[in-house]
Amino acid sequence: MKKLFLSLAAMAAAVSGSAQKMLVLYYSETGTTKTVAQEIQQQLGADIESIEPVEPYSGNFQETMQRGQREMQGGQMPALKPLTKKVADYDVIFLGYPIWFGTYANPIATLVKEQDFAGKKIVPFCTFGSGGLNTSAEALTKALPKAKILEGYGVRTARVAAAAKELDRFLKENGYKKGTVQKLPDYSAQQPVTDAERTIFDAACSSYQFPLGTPQTVGKRTTPDGTDYKFTVKSRGMNGEEAVSIIYVTVGKEEGAKPEFTQVVR
Numbered sequence: 001m002k003k004l005f006l007s008l009a010a011m012a013a014a015v016s017g018s019a020q021k022m023l024v025l026y027y028s029e030t031g032t033t034k035t036v037a038q039e040i041q042q043q044l045g046a047d048i049e050s051i052e053p054v055e056p057y058s059g060n061f062q063e064t065m066q067r068g069q070r071e072m073q074g075g076q077m078p079a080l081k082p083l084t085k086k087v088a089d090y091d092v093i094f095l096g097y098p099i100w101f102g103t104y105a106n107p108i109a110t111l112v113k114e115q116d117f118a119g120k121k122i123v124p125f126c127t128f129g130s131g132g133l134n135t136s137a138e139a140l141t142k143a144l145p146k147a148k149i150l151e152g153y154g155v156r157t158a159r160v161a162a163a164a165k166e167l168d169r170f171l172k173e174n175g176y177k178k179g180t181v182q183k184l185p186d187y188s189a190q191q192p193v194t195d196a197e198r199t200i201f202d203a204a205c206s207s208y209q210f211p212l213g214t215p216q217t218v219g220k221r222t223t224p225d226g227t228d229y230k231f232t233v234k235s236r237g238m239n240g241e242e243a244v245s246i247i248y249v250t251v252g253k254e255e256g257a258k259p260e261f262t263q264v265v266r
Contacts, residue, residue: 020121022046022176023085026096027107029057029064032127032157037096039164040125043171046094047085053107054079068100077110092121092176095140099132099154102266103139112140117147123176124152127160130208131264150174154263187219187230201231204249204259211235212247212264226253 024041028034028050041048055078057064071077087093097104104126122144124137133154141149153170155163171177193201193215201215213235221228229249237243246265251257 020091021089022092022094023087023090024048024094024096025051025083025085025087025111026094026125027051027053027098027105027111028096029098029105030059032160033096033098033125035160036125036127036153036155036163036167037094039167040094040096040171043164043167043177047090049083049085051083051107051111052081054081065100068106071106072101077113078107080107080110080114083115087115087117087120090120092123093117094123094125096125096127097136099126099128099136102132102135104136109143112143117144120147121150122147123150123174126152126154127157128154128263129157130210130212130261131266133263134265156262159260159262182224184223185221187221187228190217190219190230190232192216193218193231197229197231200229200251200259201247201249204261205247208261212261213243213245215247224253225250226257227251 022044024037024044024046025048026033026037028037034050037048037050040046057067057078095108097108100106104124122140124133124140126133126136131154133152137149137152140147151174153167155166168177168179169181172179172181197218198215201218205212213233215231215233217232219230227250229251231247231249233245233247235243235245243266248262248265249259250262251259
């Protein structure tokens with residue numbers, strides 16, 4: 001009996017020791033990224049902490065962009081208040097931020113310089129107007145060469161209400177949360193865009209504040225929630241040169257569901 005008890009105790013200790021300790025660490029200026037961070041924390045039961053600049057940003061879009069540009073051009077990133085949590089105590093860190101200028105917000109630039117993330121698994125998550133998950137993850141990989149940057153999650157500010165359901169899938173698919181989900185099918189091969197598909201693209205993208213370009217080809221897939229589209233789009237970059245991007249659009253299966261674009265990958 002004593003040997004059995006010791007064996008069970010050893011097994012329990014092994015399971016406990018193998019559990020990865022997770023921290024949701026985020027910066028949010030307007031509260032949108034905070035909403036996503038809190039959803040991750042609630043679904044995982046993880047610890048959570050916000051990143052706070054000593055001098056807060058105003059929350060006004062134009063003022064924030066102007067200040068952000070001054071900081072980046074002058075090489076002076078915002079000072080941060082000390083964290084109460086210790087990065088060293090965690091195995092997996094969900095690192096959240098809004099996208100500014102195509103990458104993570106300036107307070108994150110300060111954070112990655114001041115904190116030691118060596119050996120940590122970093123899961124980026126971000127909120128954005130059109131996209132930026134891929135570019136910000138690439139920037140994190142360069143800034144944190146001794147950390148492991150894992151697949152991340154991003155959501156448009158206009159679609160933040162969809163985050164809870166999307167995060168449930170994301171966290172289960174990547175093994176952070178118990179449970180299984182049905183694997184989504186691959187997109188079909190790219191084909192020339194039809195008039196009907198162009199109408200769907202325009203309905204999803206025409207109201208966006210900046211022109212997103214002209215769709216050339218599209219791949220599709222049917223999911224339990226509706227139909228997803230992967231458009232290859234030609235546009236003009238900020239330098240005036242021709243650019244190609246991928247724009248993802250989804251249409252729910254509910255009657256009258258409106259097409260929504262979910263992200264732009266440039």
